[in-house]
Amino acid sequence: MINKKSFYIICTISLALYAYLLFRYYSFSLLYDDSLFFNQGINYYSIVEFSPHFPGYPTFIIFLKFVNLFFNDSFFTLHFINIISIIASILISSFILIYYTMNYTFALFMVISLLFSSLILFCALSMLSDSFGMAFFLLSYYLILKKKFKSAGLVLSFAFFARPSYFILIVFLLFFYRNKKFLMFFIFTSFLILLLLFFKEGSSYFSEASRFLKGHFFIWGKGIYQDILDTISWQSIFFNKVGILKVFLFFIPLVFLYKKELSWLFICYFVWIVFFQNPNSIRHLLPLYFLGHILFFIFINKLKYKKIQAIFIFLLFFSSNIYKEDFKSNKSALTKAMEYLPKDSIVISNYGIYILKSKGFVVLDKYYLYSVKSYIKNNSNKKIFSLSTKEKSFFKNFKKIKVFKKRVYFEKDIYLFQLIN
Amino acid sequence: MKTLVIFLFNLILITSVSAYSYSAAGSEPILETREKVLKALENKDYTKAKFYIDEIIVDIAYLSTKSKQPLLSDFKDAFFKKDEKKVFQTLNLLLASEVHKRFDEAELSLEHYQKTKVTLVKIKKYLDLLLPFYDKKNKQKIESLYNQARVSIGNPGLFGVNSIPFNKFEFVKNKEELIKVVYKFDK
Numbered sequence: 001m002i003n004k005k006s007f008y009i010i011c012t013i014s015l016a017l018y019a020y021l022l023f024r025y026y027s028f029s030l031l032y033d034d035s036l037f038f039n040q041g042i043n044y045y046s047i048v049e050f051s052p053h054f055p056g057y058p059t060f061i062i063f064l065k066f067v068n069l070f071f072n073d074s075f076f077t078l079h080f081i082n083i084i085s086i087i088a089s090i091l092i093s094s095f096i097l098i099y100y101t102m103n104y105t106f107a108l109f110m111v112i113s114l115l116f117s118s119l120i121l122f123c124a125l126s127m128l129s130d131s132f133g134m135a136f137f138l139l140s141y142y143l144i145l146k147k148k149f150k151s152a153g154l155v156l157s158f159a160f161f162a163r164p165s166y167f168i169l170i171v172f173l174l175f176f177y178r179n180k181k182f183l184m185f186f187i188f189t190s191f192l193i194l195l196l197l198f199f200k201e202g203s204s205y206f207s208e209a210s211r212f213l214k215g216h217f218f219i220w221g222k223g224i225y226q227d228i229l230d231t232i233s234w235q236s237i238f239f240n241k242v243g244i245l246k247v248f249l250f251f252i253p254l255v256f257l258y259k260k261e262l263s264w265l266f267i268c269y270f271v272w273i274v275f276f277q278n279p280n281s282i283r284h285l286l287p288l289y290f291l292g293h294i295l296f297f298i299f300i301n302k303l304k305y306k307k308i309q310a311i312f313i314f315l316l317f318f319s320s321n322i323y324k325e326d327f328k329s330n331k332s333a334l335t336k337a338m339e340y341l342p343k344d345s346i347v348i349s350n351y352g353i354y355i356l357k358s359k360g361f362v363v364l365d366k367y368y369l370y371s372v373k374s375y376i377k378n379n380s381n382k383k384i385f386s387l388s389t390k391e392k393s394f395f396k397n398f399k400k401i402k403v404f405k406k407r408v409y410f411e412k413d414i415y416l417f418q419l420i421n
Numbered sequence: 422m423k424t425l426v427i428f429l430f431n432l433i434l435i436t437s438v439s440a441y442s443y444s445a446a447g448s449e450p451i452l453e454t455r456e457k458v459l460k461a462l463e464n465k466d467y468t469k470a471k472f473y474i475d476e477i478i479v480d481i482a483y484l485s486t487k488s489k490q491p492l493l494s495d496f497k498d499a500f501f502k503k504d505e506k507k508v509f510q511t512l513n514l515l516l517a518s519e520v521h522k523r524f525d526e527a528e529l530s531l532e533h534y535q536k537t538k539v540t541l542v543k544i545k546k547y548l549d550l551l552l553p554f555y556d557k558k559n560k561q562k563i564e565s566l567y568n569q570a571r572v573s574i575g576n577p578g579l580f581g582v583n584s585i586p587f588n589k590f591e592f593v594k595n596k597e598e599l600i601k602v603v604y605k606f607d608k
Contacts (some may be wrong), residue, residue: 046538196579208539362553362560370462374505378509
């Protein structure tokens with residue numbers, strides 16, 4: 001058994017080493033348009049102009065702006081905060097587990113298991129607000145356990161405005177604990193942030209909210225071009241990418257409902273993402289990984305036989321996807337594609353559109369599919385490229401010329417096609 | 422609880438959605454019509470394409486006054502001759518006219534920063550779709566003029582801090598120059 005002191009020493013060394021390796025091997029490398037929007041938001045905040053997009057992620061941006069005062073490099077700041085937030089999330093989740101089990105050995109196993117998770121690596125490098133929101137959510141939950149309700153309410157509001165898609169988790173916490181101080185501090189902080197947003201963005205905030213929410217839930221999220229573009233299901237994500245064993249290990253503790261608030265948090269969030277979130281954004285799984293790990297170790301802590309505990313822990317490590325990482329590339333596939341493409345190229349894509357535009361490429365957005373098809377038909381003499389995460393070209397007369405390998409397991413390879421003149 | 426867990430497990434099997442883009446401009450009849458018309462042309466269905474154009478006939482008539490191009494008769498002529506390229510070119514002119522119209526609206530609303538900003542964002546959506554149709558020089562010119570026009574609408578700042586007043590002279594100058602270029606598509 002590991003004691004408290006040993007836990008802190010090993011945990012600190014592990015997390016510091018992990019952070020060091022990430023900073024040393026991976027520099028910032030854009031993969032999602034959202035990362036670009038966050039980066040723009042550090043220097044110029046305007047929600048209508050996608051800097052960043054609705055709902056504006058104000059607490060995340062405020063934090064980024066503050067940290068950027070020290071680095072004066074908005075891309076690095078974003079990269080830095082992502083890695084630090086992941087480290088903080090792992091640490092806080094271990095505190096939550098210790099609170100419930102007082103078992104430092106399992107807490108250390110959990111930290112190592114999380115560090116060995118491909119999803120954690122993926123989110124640490126994504127340059128988005130998921131890990132930041134997660135850290136604040138977990139911190140708020142830990143503060144509730146410690147009965148510090150005022151601070152918990154304030155921190156939860158920060159989590160909400162950094163990662164609004166965690167609202168189901170947030171609503172659940174507010175409802176489950178129903179503590180007056182907790183609720184009041186959450187509402188008061190949220191009100192102040194909203195007021196700030198309103199003074200900054202004015203009425204355009206509401207018009208953008210309407211446009212964006214309509215788009216998210218009825219146009220983009222569900223996908224009106226489902227039959228032609230990068231169709232994917234949660235089924236393939238859970239079974240093929242995450243792995244059936246890991247899903248099984250996360251689901252088993254739910255049957256016993258040992259810590260019902262944690263189990264219900266897991267269930268509510270699971271239902272939310274399956275119905276309302278896009279499986280193309282695997283990062284939505286992040287809360288399930290943290291809650292799943294905590295629940296898993298609470299479950300095995302209740303098991304009587306050490307051998308069974310050991311088998312379960314072995315299975316958890318065995319289910320890790322880290323073994324599928326090749327660590328051959330420290331740049332995202334999109335970055336490599338942009339480095340390969342000739343300057344001012346005409347590129348068809350429905351992926352990283354704004355990043356491509358920011359690098360000076362002429363981009364034909366696949367969202368407007370028939371406009372793209374007509375363009376190809378009327379400009380067949382031009383050198384036109386197409387980027388896709390599918391191996392086969394969607395457009396006729398395009399041949400595959402290059403594959404850009406993904407950086408980490410949960411990313412996607414990008415295929416480059418060129419029009420045959 | 423076991424039943425619930427089995428139910429949750431089954432949920433994974435039944436749901437499926439696809440990739441998405443932030444590029445949809447929202448409710449924009451001209452852009453939606455353009456896609457519908459081009460889809461109809463892809464299927465060689467000129468009757469349907471004409472039907473979609475007829476749905477926004479009033480808008481087209483108004484936009485013709487902006488571009489000073491007989492857009493309606495151009496469409497009519499192109500459909501009659503089943504000239505797909507001509508329809509495509511006229512649709513681009515239609516989009517350019519919409520840019521022109523929106524810039525005029527932005528000029529009138531310069532005193533209302535938020536309204537002007539939203540109008541310029543919508544103009545940008547149209548320009549992003551049109552940019553591939555210009556040569557390199559005009560593309561750069563349009564991007565530069567748009568950015569300058571964007572700066573000239575000023576910024577009220579936060580609680581008045583760092584506020585910059587709008588510059589009507591600069592805005593109109595950039596707008597006029599941009600409108601001159603926006604109709605000059607690459608041949």
